[in-house]
Amino acid sequence: MTIQWFPGHMVETENLLKKAISKVDVVLEILDARLPRASANPFVNKICKEKFRLKVLNKSDLADPEQTKAWLHYFETQKKTPAISICGSQKSQVNGALNYCMDKVNRNRARKLKVMVVGIPNTGKSTILNTLAGKKIAKTGDVPAITRHQQRTSLQNNIDIYDTPGILWPVIEPEERAYILAASGAISDTAIDYNDIAFFAASLLIKRYPELLMQRYSFLKTIPEDALTLIEEIGAARGCLKKGGIINYQKASEALIRELRAGKIGRISFETPEDIDHETEKN
Template sequence: MSNAIQWFPGHMHKARKEIEEVLPKIDVIIEVLDARIPFSSENPLIKTFREKNAKPVVKVLNKRDLADPEMTQLWIDHLEQEQGVKAIAITTENLNEVKMITELCRKLAPHREDMGKNIRTMIMGIPNVGKSTIINSLAGRTVAVTGNQPAVTRQQQRINLQNGIVLSDTPGILWPKVENPHSGFRLAATGAVKDTAMDYIDVAFFTIEYLIQAYPELIKARYDLDDDLPESEIELMEEIGRKRGCLRSGGRVDLHKASEILINELRNGTLGHITMERPEMITEELVKVAADNERKAEEKAKKKEERRKRYLRNKR
């Protein structure tokens, strides 16, 4: 699993610079996350922006209707352990839930209302987490382009919500490189990055390996499988392919078609309420990523030293 996503188009670089210029004048950041992958959809660039400017944040776990409700509550509790953070889970199908975002903004910036001034907010998030739909719901009109593809919004705009809150919209930005390979697969599985960024079959194998452990009953029910699931992900994907008629000549399973079915049914919720990561899982992964980075740095330093010694020997 070395497929680290590197996807930083020019408009995202431009958006980053614009955000850094505007942020000092913002009172509250609204960060939209995908409730199915609250960590992997959390942009470390936004954390850097926040810490640099000491801004409170409302973390919105959108698409809660697709996520495991028990896991969603665990994530809300986990996120709110950080100072200056309020978290809420919503679905854009419920307007009352969306409007609660502005109430949390008021709680985080009461001094602005006390002064009779608008609360200046900035809404941010990676592509395809539903940010534009939330903006339109808050504004009560279509002010942001929506689409089920990453990177629809391309430029920043300011929207007066006419309720004491002004909202600055930003393009969805990814960070230059997704360090945690597991996060890369989760982003691909939920559609946060374009399908061309990673191989469909690799993403499906990663996904099914997790689902075997975390949600075996949902897999059995959806694909009408026996009590004993195949032990390996490839065997299970082949079984799913056979059940869905994804067959080539000679009766061989078309794994690409089977992979498309699995990923699409995960994305649209047909598989059930699924969360792809848990707080304790992320802690373990980050320890491993840090260890891997340290090992790579040591190897790089060792090679550099060997090159230096060879150079000195050749000079004698």
């Protein structure tokens, strides 16, 4: 299975970024802390080679803190791009990310410094802009592709910050990456089958976070042996039933994904740096 969800405004944004990037001083690449690798758009890598770029692992309040630590260590060992983890609504943390960049770039204070915020959809780019501005300038929302046009805001200290629409790429492969992105909410729910996303998420939770599952779903007597069993148990307990008491898999899947995305099951990371090591070993 491959996912194709590349609406027209993403093509326009790619073209805009290609042109605008040469005039920018700093790039804040906003990643999702729960999926720092899957949420990194290869296009950003390509166009930002010559720019000072900070990888910002946002939504760290939703991610497994141990894994976020491991990811920051991983990026440090890569030495290509500095990385920092933040929660996008926390002013001190967002300012910390901007100040980190200010310390690294040679700045002519007479000229406005241009900071561009880029990344895939729904990683919190506009939230970060609003936090920096101290007021709601950009529209935000928990579905992908809220921002459709670039938006500039002037901050104090002679800084201009540019929010941009989230961009994906034409064909998302491999399958696991598409599932990770979908489970996080970066891909439109219309582009991929909900049951498939829930199956993927349920398998991941059983394998990596069984204790959190048992805490959240106190009706579970034992750790479910597979994804289907978990979804069925959730469906039965939450009343996601069709006529005759048959499990409504769509509704049960939606319940699981909704709670996972909202952080109700706990702080969960969808991938770890070890996954990369294992892939490297296999190749």
